[in-house]
Amino acid sequence: MEVLATRVDRRHESHDLNRRVMVQRLEEIDRLTAAVRHGGSARAVERHRARGRMLVRERVELLVDPHEYFLELSPLAAWDADYADGASLVTGVGVVSGVECVFVGNDFTVRGGSINPYTMRKTLRAFEIAEQNRLPVIQLTESGGGDLPAQAESFVDGGRFFRDLSRLSRAGIPTVDVVFGNATAGGAYQPGMSDYAVLIKQRSHVFLGGPPLVKMATGEDADPEELGGADMHATVSGLADYLAVDEHEALRVTRTIVGHLNWRKQGGPPTRPADEPVHDPADLLGIASHDLKVPFDPREVLARIVDGSRFEEFKPLYGRQLVTGWATLHGYPVGVLANHGVLMSEESEKAAQFIALCNQIDTPLLFLQNTTGFVVGTEYERGGITKNGSKMVRAVANSTVPHVTVMTGASYGAGNYGMSGRAYQPRFVFTWPNHRIGVMGPKQMSGVLSIVARGAAAARGVPFDEDEDRRRREAIETQLERESTALFATGRLWDDGIIDPRDTRTVVGIALSCAHNGPVRGTTDFGPFRM
Structure with a gap:
C-alpha cells in the first residue's frame, strides 16, 4: 500500500486558528468530564x-x-x-x-x-x-x-x-x-x-x-x-x-x-503489522476546520490514524468528495469511507460498490463523516440523485460487517444515514468536538421556514410581516445552533462520546478489537438496487 503524503503546514494561520479553537473546545469537554468523574x-x-x-x-x-x-x-x-x-x-x-x-x-x-x-x-x-x-x-x-x-x-x-x-x-x-x-x-x-x-x-x-x-x-x-x-x-x-x-x-x-469463561474472539486477532502512523496525530487538532463550511482532506486524517500511514485508495478519480479505500488499524483490516463535502450521484454509486466489496471479503468499515448531505437541485434530480443516494443508504443498511463511525465535522440530512449514523446501528459512534449534526444547517432551516411562511401568506392573500419573520429566523437559528453541537448530541446519547482527535487511532482500534469478539462476516444480499 502507498504511504500517504501530507500537505499540512503547521505554520499556516488557518492551521493555528483551527488548533486554538479545537483546544478551547477540548478544555470545555475536559472540565465537564472531570466534574462527572468526581x-x-x-x-x-x-x-x-x-x-x-x-x-x-x-x-x-x-x-x-x-x-x-x-x-x-x-x-x-x-x-x-x-x-x-x-x-x-x-x-x-x-x-x-x-x-x-x-x-x-x-x-x-x-x-x-x-x-x-x-x-x-x-x-x-x-x-x-x-x-x-x-x-x-x-x-x-x-x-x-x-x-x-x-x-x-x-x-x-x-x-x-x-x-x-x-x-x-x-x-x-x-x-x-x-x-x-x-x-x-x-x-x-x-x-x-x-x-x-x-x-x-x-x-x-x-x-x-x-x-x-x-x-x-x-x-x-x-x-x-x-x-x-x-x-x-x-x-x-x-x-x-x-x-x-x-x-x-x-x-x-x-x-x-x-x-473461567474460556472466552475466545470469534473474529480472530489482528493479522497485519500495527506500526504507528508516519505523520504526527497532534496535527489533527489543526486539520479539522473550526468553520465547517471549509472542507479538509480526509486523507490527512487517515495519514495520522492508520497503520504506517498506508492506504490503498479505491476509485480515486471518481466521486472525489468521498474517499474510499483499504488500510489496517492496530493490525485489523478495514475499509474506509471518508467524505469532505456533499454527496452526489458519483459518490453514492462509489460508496455502494465499495461497501459491497468490503462485505464480499469480510472487512469491517470505518466511516469518517463530514458531509452536508446529498446534493439537491433540478439538474441533480434529473441525474438520479434520489435513486443513487438510495443505493448508498441501502448498502449501508444491509451491510453485515462491523461498522465504526467517527464524526469529524458536519453530519447533515440523509448524509448522516448514508455514512452509517446512529440509526444504522454501527458498533460504535464517536465524535470530534467540532462536530455538528441536524436535518440541515441553522441558516438553511430558518431560510426554508421563512420561504414556506412567505408562500403561505401569499396563498392566503395577507401581508407578510418582515419584522416577525426576522425575529422568527433569529430564534430558529439560535435554537438550532445550540441543538446541533457535539455537546448537545452526546448529551442525548446520539453517539458514544466525544473524543480528542489525537485519540482517534486508539479509540477506533479498541472498537475494532471489541467487534472481533463476534464473527466478522459480510453479505452479498443487499436486495434489489434500482439500476
Whole structure:
C-alpha cells in the first residue's frame, strides 16, 4: 500500500486558528468530564467513603487488568437536561482477566444511583454494544432504584433492561452482577437475571420490596438482613452464587469468574503489522476546520490514524468528495469511507460498490463523516440523485460487517444515514468536538421556514410581516445552533462520546478489537438496487 503524503503546514494561520479553537473546545469537554468523574457533591462522596465504600470508578479500576484499557462511554449523557451529567451511571469497555467486557456501574454519590430516563437509555446502549460485539457484561450494582419523580418517563421502557439481560444470556453472552449495596424493587432483578451474582456480607441487600414497603403492604416489621441480606441469599434463597467478605474480595471473585469463561474472539486477532502512523496525530487538532463550511482532506486524517500511514485508495478519480479505500488499524483490516463535502450521484454509486466489496471479503468499515448531505437541485434530480443516494443508504443498511463511525465535522440530512449514523446501528459512534449534526444547517432551516411562511401568506392573500419573520429566523437559528453541537448530541446519547482527535487511532482500534469478539462476516444480499 502507498504511504500517504501530507500537505499540512503547521505554520499556516488557518492551521493555528483551527488548533486554538479545537483546544478551547477540548478544555470545555475536559472540565465537564472531570466534574462527572468526581462523582456527586463533596458531601455525598465523603459520606459514601465514611461508610467504607469505594467510588464506582475505583471499582472499575481494580477490575481492569494492569496496563490495560478502560474506554468510558457517554460520560456526558444528560448534559443540559434535567438530570446530572453522566446520568448517575458509568458505562464502558475494558479488559478483565484478558477478556474485553462491557461495564455498567451505578454512581451512588449522584442521587443514590437512582435511575432516570437517561440512565435507562445509557444502560440499554451498553447492553446493545454487548450484544452486537459479543462482550460479557459486568454490572456494579448500588442503586436506590427508580428516580420516582421521573417514573412516567422511564418505567415502561425500563422493562427492556431485564429483557436485554435475559437475551444476552440466551445468546451465550455471560452477565455478572456484583451487588455493593441496595438492589431494590426492579433493581433486585439485576442479580436475579444475571448468570452470576456476587453479594457482600453486611453490605448487599436484595429485595423486591424493602422494609418500608413490606410494612405498608403486609404490616410486617422486616429486618433488612433477614429480608434480603447477603447471608440469607447465600444460605437460604440461593440467589447469591458467591458471598464475599468485602468489596475487594467481590472484585477478585469477579475477575475469577471472567477468567473461567474460556472466552475466545470469534473474529480472530489482528493479522497485519500495527506500526504507528508516519505523520504526527497532534496535527489533527489543526486539520479539522473550526468553520465547517471549509472542507479538509480526509486523507490527512487517515495519514495520522492508520497503520504506517498506508492506504490503498479505491476509485480515486471518481466521486472525489468521498474517499474510499483499504488500510489496517492496530493490525485489523478495514475499509474506509471518508467524505469532505456533499454527496452526489458519483459518490453514492462509489460508496455502494465499495461497501459491497468490503462485505464480499469480510472487512469491517470505518466511516469518517463530514458531509452536508446529498446534493439537491433540478439538474441533480434529473441525474438520479434520489435513486443513487438510495443505493448508498441501502448498502449501508444491509451491510453485515462491523461498522465504526467517527464524526469529524458536519453530519447533515440523509448524509448522516448514508455514512452509517446512529440509526444504522454501527458498533460504535464517536465524535470530534467540532462536530455538528441536524436535518440541515441553522441558516438553511430558518431560510426554508421563512420561504414556506412567505408562500403561505401569499396563498392566503395577507401581508407578510418582515419584522416577525426576522425575529422568527433569529430564534430558529439560535435554537438550532445550540441543538446541533457535539455537546448537545452526546448529551442525548446520539453517539458514544466525544473524543480528542489525537485519540482517534486508539479509540477506533479498541472498537475494532471489541467487534472481533463476534464473527466478522459480510453479505452479498443487499436486495434489489434500482439500476
